[in-house]
Amino acid sequence: MLDPDFRVAAMTGAGVSAESGIATFRGLGGHWENARPEELATPQAFAADHLKVWRFYEARRVQCANCSPNPAHLGLARLEEALCDRFTLITQNVDGLHAMAGSRRILELHGNIWRVRCLECGEEVEDRTAPFPELPPMCGCGGMLRPAVVWFGESLPGEIFESAFQEAAASSIFLVAGTSAVVEPAAGLARIAASHGAKVWEVNPEETPLSYICEKTWRAPAGEVMDEVVDLILSKCQD
Numbered sequence: 001m002l003d004p005d006f007r008v009a010a011m012t013g014a015g016v017s018a019e020s021g022i023a024t025f026r027g028l029g030g031h032w033e034n035a036r037p038e039e040l041a042t043p044q045a046f047a048a049d050h051l052k053v054w055r056f057y058e059a060r061r062v063q064c065a066n067c068s069p070n071p072a073h074l075g076l077a078r079l080e081e082a083l084c085d086r087f088t089l090i091t092q093n094v095d096g097l098h099a100m101a102g103s104r105r106i107l108e109l110h111g112n113i114w115r116v117r118c119l120e121c122g123e124e125v126e127d128r129t130a131p132f133p134e135l136p137p138m139c140g141c142g143g144m145l146r147p148a149v150v151w152f153g154e155s156l157p158g159e160i161f162e163s164a165f166q167e168a169a170a171s172s173i174f175l176v177a178g179t180s181a182v183v184e185p186a187a188g189l190a191r192i193a194a195s196h197g198a199k200v201w202e203v204n205p206e207e208t209p210l211s212y213i214c215e216k217t218w219r220a221p222a223g224e225v226m227d228e229v230v231d232l233i234l235s236k237c238q239d
């Protein structure tokens with residue numbers, strides 16, 4: 001029987017999608033080896049050259065459209081299926097692959113690349129056109145659309161971050177997978193979990209600033225070990 005107080009939260013980053021063929025921001029092969037974030041992922045960059053920013057996002061949308069979930073996404077969806085509302089997935093990823101794998105309770109801290117928001121009327125909708133017939137894409141009201149992702153220097157969606165904070169604080173195990181843990185406030189969620197008594201587990205081929213608080217660590221690609229991690233979590237949640 002499931003222990004009623006047992007809760008799990010998992011926070012994922014770009015590394016979880018690496019094995020689906022989507023480049024990470026940092027580390028080997030990351031986007032940021034060739035492009036600086038302050039040139040592409042900021043409101044200032046968009047105001048200065050919206051076409052340059054849209055071309056970057058268009059390329060990422062086209063790339064994501066041709067990718068599928070890997071065993072790391074599928075393992076986390078299996079964990080949700082087993083734990084139901086005792087599991088919450090918090091992701092910094094914007095690619096939509098967790099939902100495609102079957103995850104339902106997803107807190108998207110940094111938005112979603114498949115959503116666009118109008119700079120004039122503020123309406124936000126899902127739009128999976130990739131590529132767009134013309135850049136920049138325009139809203140029906142005549143305003144310019146922007147990707148509905150959180151750029152550097154912008155605030156995280158307040159309600160979503162608040163929910164992530166609550167889930168981190170309530171978790172018995174807080175799993176961190178595929179994040180370099182340098183982007184705040186997302187990285188701080190693991191520390192919040194630890195300070196409320198959670199065991200922090202990490203899946204990442206490389207050491208991160210969170211590694212020192214982790215009780216367990218898998219130094220391996222997420223797709224290769226996620227099933228093992230999920231099985232271990234499920235073995236811990238029995239009464």
Ligand code: NAD
Binds near residue numbers: 181223
């Ligand atoms: P990051 O690029 O900073 O770090 C990626 C991390 O993943 C590194 O620590 C690396 O060692 C690790 N990694 C690489 N391959 C891995 C694998 N196979 N399995 C497990 N870990 C692996 O990514 P981040 O920490 O998510 O950075 C935060 C920002 O990057 C966020 O704003 C996020 O929105 C954005 N981002 C998202 C995507 C996406 O949606 N797929 C892609 C790139 C960047």
